[in-house]
Amino acid sequence: MAEAPARAWLRQVASDYAAARRVFDSANQATFCHTIGKYQQVVEKAVKALLAAMREQGVLDVRTPRAHNVDGLIAALIRLPRRRAERRELQNQVLALLNEFRRGEIHALGALAPRWPGPGELFPRNTEYPFQLNESTWQAPSDGGVFQLAKDVQRFERLARHVHVGVSRLIDAIQLAPDARSRQR
Amino acid sequence: MVAKTQSCFPEFEDQVKDLVGEHKRLKDQPLLLAVYYAPDREPHHVFLLEVIEQLGSNNVDQDRELFEVTYGSTPAFPLASDQRLHLILTNPTELRKALEENWSSVGELRGAKRSGRWKVIACEDGGRDLEASING
Numbered sequence: 001m002a003e004a005p006a007r008a009w010l011r012q013v014a015s016d017y018a019a020a021r022r023v024f025d026s027a028n029q030a031t032f033c034h035t036i037g038k039y040q041q042v043v044e045k046a047v048k049a050l051l052a053a054m055r056e057q058g059v060l061d062v063r064t065p066r067a068h069n070v071d072g073l074i075a076a077l078i079r080l081p082r083r084r085a086e087r088r089e090l091q092n093q094v095l096a097l098l099n100e101f102r103r104g105e106i107h108a109l110g111a112l113a114p115r116w117p118g119p120g121e122l123f124p125r126n127t128e129y130p131f132q133l134n135e136s137t138w139q140a141p142s143d144g145g146v147f148q149l150a151k152d153v154q155r156f157e158r159l160a161r162h163v164h165v166g167v168s169r170l171i172d173a174i175q176l177a178p179d180a181r182s183r184q185r
Numbered sequence: 186m187v188a189k190t191q192s193c194f195p196e197f198e199d200q201v202k203d204l205v206g207e208h209k210r211l212k213d214q215p216l217l218l219a220v221y222y223a224p225d226r227e228p229h230h231v232f233l234l235e236v237i238e239q240l241g242s243n244n245v246d247q248d249r250e251l252f253e254v255t256y257g258s259t260p261a262f263p264l265a266s267d268q269r270l271h272l273i274l275t276n277p278t279e280l281r282k283a284l285e286e287n288w289s290s291v292g293e294l295r296g297a298k299r300s301g302r303w304k305v306i307a308c309e310d311g312g313r314d315l316e317a318s319i320n321g
Contacts, residue, residue: 060256062252078211079274083261091261
């Protein structure tokens with residue numbers, strides 16, 4: 001039986017999560033940006049793993065996945081037609097995992113990914129490249145105080161863990177469905 | 186199997202209204218405009234355009250394509266085996282840019298509106314101008 005791409009995505013998610021844990025040192029603030037950057041990768045790849053599993057199952061397909069950020073992919077996932085009364089239905093479980101609170105957290109984490117500034121904007125705070133506090137003052141993401149333990153690292157660790165575990169469970173459920181098993185044979 | 190070529194528009198209007206009603210409940214993703222339409226391609230499929238405030242932080246697709254996702258049949262939205270529900274998701278900034286630059290997916294919207302295969306399902310204040318600017 002050929003392996004489905006969703007499983008490969010999930011292995012990378014697990015590896016990124018482990019890498020985040022390895023690089024993290026609570027006594028060394030220079031590690032915080034690298035840790036948060038890895039958590040951002042965990043969340044983004046977990047969402048893509050879920051999309052891959054649902055594509056394999058024939059539930060949905062994204063026509064133009066390359067250019068779109070995780071917000072757009074989540075918007076597609078949470079718009080799946082669903083029967084509200086059927087709480088255990090896959091679509092409802094996707095919505096429960098990617099609820100409004102977590103969507104806000106994912107958006108906040110995604111905002112820390114490097115991006116080019118818009119016209120007239122300063123280089124924004126991010127986890128990889130130097131950024132501007134004002135026109136003439138630059139900081140490195142690894143500088144002390146740029147990211148904080150509770151406000152940033154622990155907050156996004158919780159998010160990455162929940163999304164990782166939740167997506168893994170959903171993919172197990174999707175791939176155990178009778179239709180999915182016959183499709184993989 | 187011979188593919189169906191006849192348009193099913195507007196026979197899914199009730200189901201589309203229900204679905205849009207669900208999407209309006211997503212308070213962090215305010216829906217400005219929802220249109221059920223039928224472009225010339227895949228005439229037996231169901232197409233729904235949704236314009237969402239701040240989707241993707243109001244970014245514009247660099248490949249000049251509107252984001253499109255297709256769904257198969259589900260118990261909540263039953264379809265024939267060869268039918269798909271297409272959801273086209275965009276934000277106001279991107280749609281204005283697409284209209285201004287005449288992206289290919291905008292041509293489909295204009296064609297559907299011109300031929301009357303176009304039903305506005307939801308339209309909030311910020312969506313009226315957008316809907317009007319999709320000239321048929």
